[in-house]
């Protein structure tokens with residue numbers, strides 16, 4: 001009999017062996033493929049509470065599976081495996097292994113919040129996507145997302161100095177995400193980006209002075225200086241440390 | 257011409273009709289086949305009613321007392337009507353206690369019969385002690401204790417199966433019983449109130465908590481009491497070696513078979529036509545509609561008429577119905593019965 005819903009089979013459920021003996025009968029060859037049962041044999045009914053403890057996941061249990069979020073989703077339009085409605089169901093019944101099958105695409109949410117605006121039960125699916133991503137990172141199911149690395153660097157500077165330096169955030173972020181700054185500047189988008197900041201029109205119309213005066217020189221210079229001198233907010237003192245303690249305390253309260 | 261009103265059945269519908277007709281000065285004879293008045297909510301010991309939240313014995317008890325203390329109402333308990341002769345304005349009815357009642361109009365509030373879960377053996381009722389019906393859980397709630405009948409333990413998990421005995425061509429029941437979604441979402445909250453650590457799962461095809469019951473029961477049950485809703489019609493209930501029950505089915509949303517352990521399985525039983533309906537149809541000379549409920553006559557200008565002139569029918573005798581609606585049917589029938597008799601008197605004069 002043909003298998004109608006082949007797409008429902010996960011690769012790890014299909015066992016194929018070159019030599020197979022079942023109850024003493026050699027079935028190698030034609031009958032060498034076995035499929036493990038797909039039956040769900042239990043729920044983890046408390047799992048949703050884990051996700052609720054991450055910011056954005058608070059309303060996950062309200063979902064009634066109408067599918068509005070998925071239908072409106074920017075990412076779903078591009079990749080039909082990206083299905084917030086489905087993941088929310090898996091969270092609520094605690095089908096964690098099923099959920100983790102999609103661990104490498106959940107981060108793709110672009111936070112457009114179309115889902116949040118359309119959801120009739122105010123589940124805030126965008127928040128759930130964020131909560132899921134953070135949970136997966138905390139549990140080591142996925143490497144830290146680029147946005148998490150960015151957030152970490154951003155927060156670190158805030159706490160240390162009461163302010164951030166764009167250039168330092170950028171350079172550290174590029175470094176942590178393995179992006180070569182020089183390469184980006186000479187061959188990548190960064191070079192194009194900076195070049196476009198020039199007022200080429202002035203040059204075309206022969207106003208060389210005005211062109212030179214508006215070249216992006218001062219700002220980058222200012223940024224470079226800030227990297228070297230790392231200015232702090234006035235009388236920042238121990239504020240950062242206190243804040244840090246507070247953040248850690250809150251995390252402990254939320255996630256144990 | 258006789259202006260006494262005969263009311264058959266002392267459930268919410270009949271009690272309301274009797275009180276209504278008496279309140280405008282008519283003599284009423286109330287005939288109830290059971291020894292106790294109050295209909296299903298009392299006979300089956302329901303707990304708190306939807307949507308008032310009042311205990312059934314208090315709320316319906318008030319309706320019973322109002323009728324019992326009304327000198328215009330004569331009550332025959334444990335009695336049935338066995339013969340009806342005559343016509344509108346002049347019926348002569350024989351009762352099973354051999355008394356005769358003369359009445360101008362007859363109101364049928366003969367209600368429904370609970371679906372008997374034995375007719376769905378695959379869902380384990382009658383086979384496993386821990387498979388029960390909503391009426392049994394109503395009684396547990398009323399007694400303040402949720403327990404597995406097999407050994408008295410407090411269930412960790414309860415599965416409520418919706419549409420048991422409704423919406424099922426296999427057993428010739430093609431109607432929706434209207435109230436069981438609301439009753440079940442409410443029961444889930446009551447279970448949780450008594451036993452906060454119990455997880456309640458509702459297995460559904462659709463959730464039909466109509467009108468204002470939507471947020472008051474469905475949403476509240478899910479959002480505040482954390483009832484889990486699983487879209488699956490259970491195929492079979494079996495028993496695991498450790499004594500727990502296993503509900504088997506297909507989770508249609510993950511497209512996977514499920515075999516989930518549960519401690520208590522509850523059938524949300526539907527409302528069948530009153531098992532007496534064939535007899536009632538014969539005795540009163542009224543028609544049945546295709547499902548076996550009592551049939552209606554023209555409804556827009558002859559509201560609540562049965563198929564026979566001078567006999568009115570309302571409440572759960574007509575179709576699955578909730579209490580509030582049944583009470584309005586009762587009052588409306590009193591109005592119709594008294595009004596039409598007055599009209600007939602005028603014409604005759």
Ligand SMILES: Cc1cc2nc3c(=O)[nH]c(=O)nc-3n(C[C@H](O)[C@H](O)[C@H](O)COP(=O)(O)OP(=O)(O)OC[C@H]3O[C@@H](n4cnc5c(N)ncnc54)[C@H](O)[C@@H]3O)c2cc1C
Nearest residue numbers: 265267268269289295296305306367368571572577578579
């Ligand atoms: C599990 C469950 C829970 C429910 N909970 C709620 C709730 O919380 N809120 C709500 O609004 N509704 C609820 N309902 C619905 C409610 O039970 C009905 O709406 C209500 O009982 C209908 O009233 P009735 O008077 O028409 O019929 P019934 O309550 O069935 O009363 C009919 C009466 O007629 C008598 N009778 C029957 N045949 C004869 C005869 N041949 N001669 C003489 N007497 C006869 C019966 O003995 C009975 O006393 C529930 C239903 C179920 C199944």
Ligand code: SF4
Nearest residue numbers: 073109110112113115
């Ligand atoms: S916020 Fe994320 S999940 Fe929501 S619609 Fe946009 S991409 Fe989809």
Ligand code: SF4
Nearest residue numbers: 063066067068069119
């Ligand atoms: S739109 Fe809201 S209720 Fe509907 S499936 Fe998505 S999260 Fe659930």
Ligand code: SF4
Nearest residue numbers: 419422432433436437
């Ligand atoms: S009210 Fe709900 S449980 Fe009852 S028959 Fe209708 S859909 Fe099924």
